[in-house]
Each structure stands twice: as structure tokens, then as C-alpha cells.
Amino acid sequence: MAKEKQNQDKAESDITTHDHNPYDIVKGLIQESVKALGLDENVYHVLKKPMRVLEVSLPIRMDDGTIQNFTGFRSQHIDILGPTKGGIRFHPNVNVDEVKALSVWMSLKTAIVDIPFGGGKGGVIVDPENLSVSELETLSRTYIRKITPIIGPQKDIPAPDVNTSPEVMGWMIDEFDQLRGYNIPGMITGKPVIIGGSLGRLEATGRGVVFTIREAAKVLDMDLSKSTAALQGFGNVGSMTAKFLHELGVKIVAVTDARGGIYNEEGIDIPALLDFVKDGSNYASDFSDAESITNDKMFGLPVDILIPAAIENQVTKETAGNIQAKIVAEAANGPTTPDGDKILEEKGVFVIPDILCNAGGVTVSYFEWVQNTMNYYWKEKEVNEKLEEHMLFGFEKVLEMKNDKKCRMRDAAYMVGINHLVKAMEARGWIRGSDMESNHNDMK
Template identity: 45%
Template sequence: MARLHAACIRPGHQPAGGILQANLLDNCFYKNYNGVSMTQQSNSYIPSYLNAEDPGPWGIFLQQVDRVEPYLGELGKWVGTLKHPEKILVVDVPVRLDDGSIAHFEGYRVQHSLNCGPGKGGIRYHQDVTLSEVMALSAWMSIKTAVVGLPYGGAKGGIRFNPRDYSKSEVERITRRYINEISDFIGVEKDIPGPDVNTNAQTMAWMMDTYSMNAGKDCPGIVTGKPIAIGGSLGRVEATGRGVFIVGAAAAQDAGLDLCGARICIQGFGNVGSTAARLFTEAGARVIAVQDHTGSVYNPDGLQIDALIEHVAAHGGVAGKPNVQNISNDEFWEVQSDILIPAALEGQIHQGNAGRIRTRIIVEGANGPTTPEADDILANSGIIIVPDVLANAGGVTVSYFEWVQNSANFYWSEEEINQRLETIMDNAYKTLSATASEHRVTLRTAAFITACTRILQVRELRGLYP
């Protein structure tokens, strides 16, 4: 049973998308709300505090689980475990702003599954963060860690605000207050946050310091993605993008695609997209189109990636880059390529644009970038999709390395990190490829078959208490 531990929703403040139904809102102001009932909708369980008509990203995850249930055999009796997050925390984050006023922000932390180990998952800062989104992201983390065989469960967090609208000192105060509010919920052996959208190494440093001050001792393992100086791991900054490259190269080899001269399109040019772009370019591929929140740029002969990275650092986005062709965001999806890498936010490839995509392989650098409807359209078009739960698992894999190094107080070289990462990612891809061939399913379905089987096997072995 999911528990909404603290719904600190301010009177008159409705979370985006109607996350909490009116009857719950009427009863949970500034109270702990336990024992939330679950309702069954179309064979999928929708928590009563979500809009059952529009469960958002959580609904997408439920559809993905429904699709693999026929492959789970006797373990199917435990499938409800996957459809019910173990714990949900919603907190109010009151902060004094630079002008002296008091602002309130809505924060979340969801632990989807702790069957296989402590929760693991990032914390994102975004004005459109919703509970449905965080629930889905925590569930995808459960799948992701199981796919690559890490001893973790799935968790995720977020604060509903746009950090670009606030000063650095305000963001720091928001960060510290949020961690203070969730400090009893997380722990080095219970739930380990990390960076996500609009959070970085500095954010993790503030989080680690706040938690450590409350604990009265240094706790470097409470978060991953920290600066190297305070226990971060070498190779972590590039890990997600490097993982995208590793499995993208493996998928290309399986498809008989030579990376030398291959055309790459990338949506999202932050840490993940830019790292993948550089590594594919070093392998001889041409990155011909890039899109981010500022616009889309195109060069059929290949973009100069180092120059584009410098331009983004100086101007905040790809728009305005000289000596390239500017195209519309809609045109970006129609650029003919060999590999397309969505590395931005979820839901970017949907029923409305999937039919226009012309590529051979999609490698999902972002979490949940493709809707189930789009999945079907792309599969019918013969496009191979390397799913997010494998493709972007490089980040959580090296986060695991960081956590292990913090626990042992013994640190590895970057070469060791990259070698270990390549071994884990390559083995995971081979497992999914073999499962896909065995069951004649897509790589995404193979990933869910593999992960759900592993999670539910552990659930069955552990049994229920009491």
C-alpha cells in the first residue's frame, strides 16, 4: 500500500495537473495522510491521489508493466508490487527569498521499490514536476537498476520550481530546506539521491552538507554525483552520455551499421547529449542535428561539436550558433538519420510526431522520452529502440561505483571506472538482445521482462511480513 507520508499542500494551492483529488485535498492540509486507498482502472492500479482519467507518466509505466505481465509466468501473482510505490513523501519547502518574502515550494520523494536494495534516483528541479512524474521516474529507476544488475531499488525526487528564476543563494536555501524535510526518509543504506534535471555536483554538495550537519557526522554516501573534492567519483560527469554511446555502438553493430560516417541527431544538449555527441564524433560519426530548449540547428556535413559545446556554455543554448542552418523544432524530427538520441525530458516522441521520424535506431538518453503509442508506431516502422532503462543507465552505474567507493573510502582511477562501466553496459545489452530474440519482442519489452523477473524473484524469496 502506498503511503502519502506528508501532504503539506497550502490551502488554495492545487498541485499541477490535479495531482491530488479534491476529497484528499480537503482532508490532508498540514497532516500526515496514511492508508490511501487504491482504485483499479482498466486492469491497472491508479492511486486515489492521482487523476485516474489522466494519470500522466505513471500511467505510461503501468502500461509498460501490463505489456510484460504475460511473460512473467508464476511470478505474475506479484505484479501488483510493481504497480504500488512503497512510499511517497510530499513536503512543503518554505524559504526566505532574497527580498525578505517567504515562498513555498512543493517537494517530492518517492521510493518505488526497495526489494533489491536501497532506493536510488535523482532529484530534479523543474517548474512542471508532478507527483505522477516522480512516481514514474522512481519506477523506471527500479527497472533500470535491475536491468544492469545493481543492488539497488528505485527512487526519485523533485521540487516544483524553475531554478533559473532564483538566485544561487535562493536555490541553495531551497535545496537545504528540502533535504532537511526529507532527511528521515533517506539514508546511506536506505535511499541515496543523485543529480537529475537542473541539479548538479554543487547541488549534491549542499545536500550532503545539510544531511551531514543534521546527522552530526560526515555522510559522503548520502548522495552521489558530488564534486571530486568531497567524495565524488571520477567519470561520473560523463557516465550517462558514455553509457548512451556504449549501447548505441552495440546496437549499431547488431544492425550492421558502421559508425564511421553514421548520421546522428540529438535532442537535448546538456551533459548527456553533449557527451554522447562528442563520443560518437570521436568514433567517426557525424552529428548533423541538435535540438534543445532554445531551438534546433542542422548541418548535413556534421556539426562541430566542440564549438557547439562552447557556444552553449556562452549563450545558454544552441540557438544563434553561426555557420549552421536553423530549422524548426518540428523539422528536427523529420531529419533523416541513422541514430536518433532523445536526451531531454520525457514524452518527447509521441503519437503526433512518431510517424515522421526517419531513423534506424533510437537510443533513449532521457527518461521516458517515448510514449507507448509512439513505441508501437516506431516498431511497426522497423525502427530499433534501445530503451532508456538501459541506454541511460550509465549514470546510475557510476553512481553505484561512487557509493561503493564512499563506503570503502577507497577510490578508483577514471580508467578503471570506464572499464567497469563498459563491461556492465555491454553485458546488459547482450542480455536484453538475447531476451528480445528469444521472445520475439522489442528491446524495451525485453528490458521489462528481465527487470521485472529479477525484482519479483526477490519479492517471492523475501515473502511478505508479517
């Protein structure tokens, strides 16, 4: 059932969050990076706000005949590099500031890994667990109808996110095609392969996370085959990350989700766990071949690699002080608060920031869009090779900036992304030479 298929992504997204506004956080990081690059405040003023934010009303007739009116959003940050791009999440905690922040992060991701897209993001305030399959389909189709005026393969390209799936994308693209009267496969990515999806897309974000962990391990001279890891969240991203880490010989000792967690000092049997959750009806924390562990205790385990793969604001001043990991790989969007970040820096933890770490998803979404445009499709091996090329390019650029500026990886990632966008602004005449000179009198 559709509800069962959503369980693992819901597990990722329901882990307790803290009261930190992600949009305020991302604006602060952009502000700091513009200053560090010696750019004029005009650059900050261009980047701090999405170019367009749409709020839509979604009245849905439920199975019992009543009508419920849901609220949806779509944020488009900047389209200077190409059409905006980003996922759609269905979650009761969706809000406009979260969607705006996620669209900004997406702009920076695409810039870092050199993809010709801008950042977009969408969401609906809903708990899909409370919907039947037909109600979920109706909501999905209604949302696409309402945002149709601002989306399309050359304007804004949606994709799956928390609590959405290839099945949901299939309903959405069908609705869009019916409105337009012909097949437009490139208007959405992350859809089923049979209707134009890309091989390798489902695994792409987790695979990209592992590429960056592998490169970080090289920097720290770590042998991954002798390393340990703990994961927060075991939805699509967390489970794929676990799969590929296990294949590299990493011993994964703990996994947590919304219901709790599991721990095995000798290493969790990842293939067995993947098989246990594959139909979406089981949570990872229900896996019997391991001990129980709380989310808080998981953060304090003496592991080499910690992977927050759930949702925003998980590594905080309360949890960061307990972290013993050498590497924190941000598979989720915005998992670390500014207070948590400072503590990790003081502890000397190598942080792989989210806008680099989890860029594999949008990278293969770009490949899917390219294949749709050509109407020619690649083998999975070719997709994975191209993904690795883009992820390594991004990692090397960020590491180079980190070493040049002697700063944190997060600051370096923001500076790489902003630099890329600034070059496009100059090329289009959005900013002039005088805008490149430092002037920060009123950067608010």
C-alpha cells in the same frame, strides 16, 4: 552564476511535452510484461506502486524578505535489492505521478544492469531560473532537511537530475552532514570530486548511451564511422553523448533545445559546440556555424541515429511517423509514448529503451557509493571500464530476451528487469511458487 549553469539542463527539460501520464504508461508496461512472462498478477500488484511517497512543504525566505512555499516530493519504489537510488529534479512541471514513474523506471534500470539498488526519485516544483544563488541554496538545503527521515546511505541515496548539479549536491550533503554531526559521503552521489564524488560520473550517462548505440550498430551491421545522428537536448546527457559519438566518427547533423535547433548537413563541429556551451551561458541553438532547424523537422531528418535526450513524451504519434532513423536511442527518461512506440515498431526502428540506454548514470553513482563506503577511490579509466562491463551485460540480457520472446526491445527490457526483481522476491519470501503461475483475472 548558478542560474547560467542551469541553462542547458533547463533547455532539455523545457521542450514541449504532451499530455501523457508517465505513471500510467509505466504501469501499463509492467502489466504487459508480467503477462508476457506468464507471472501471476500478484507480481504486478507488488511492482505497480512505490512503497513510499513523501510530499513536503518547503517555505523559503526570499532575498526580498517575502516567504514562498514550494512543494517537494520523494518516491521510493522498492528496496528489495538494496537502498533506493535516484535523482532530484527542480522544475516547474514536476508532479507526483512523474516522480513515482521515474522511481519505478530506476528500479528496472538497476535490475537490468545488475546493481544492488532499488528505485527512487525526488523533485521540487520550482523554476530555478527565477531564484538567486542564495535562494537556490536555501531551497536545496531545506529540501534535504525535510526528507532526511527517509534518506541515507543504507536507505535512499539521492543524485542530480534536471536542473540540479554537483554544486547543488554539495549543498545537500553538507546540510545532511550538519544534521547528523559527521561526514557521510555515501548519502548522495553526483557530488563534486573533492568531497567524495567519482571520476567519470559527469560523463557517465552519455557514455553509457554511446555504449548501447555501439552495440545496436553491431546488431544492425552499421558502420558508425559512416553514420549520421540527430540529438534532441544538449544538456549534460546530450552533450556528452554527442562528444563520444563524434569520437567514434559519427557525423552529428542536428541538435535542438528549448530555443530551437541547429543543422549542418556536413556535420556540426561538436568540439566547437561543446566549447561554446561549456560555461552554461549559451544555448546550443545559438551556435552560429550552422543553419536553424525546428524540433519537428529534426525528427524527420534522414539520419541513422536519433537520440531524444530531453524529457518525457517527445516521440509521439505526431512525430514518430516522420522518423527515418534506423536506431532511436532513448537518452531521456520516457521520451516515447505508447502511440509513438507502435509506429516505431511498424517502421522496424531498433529502439534502445530508456531503462537500458541511460542506465550509465546510476551505474557510476553506484560506483561512487561503493568508493565512499570503502574510502578508496578509483582512477577514471577503471570507472569507465566497469561502466562498459555493466552496460554490455544489460544490453546482452535484453537482446537475448528480445530474441527469445520475439518482442520489442522495450518489452524485453521490462521483462529482464522484472525477472531480476522476481528472483529477489522469491529469495525473501515476498512471493511463493503459486505466485509464479499465470493468473490475470483482475490485473488492474
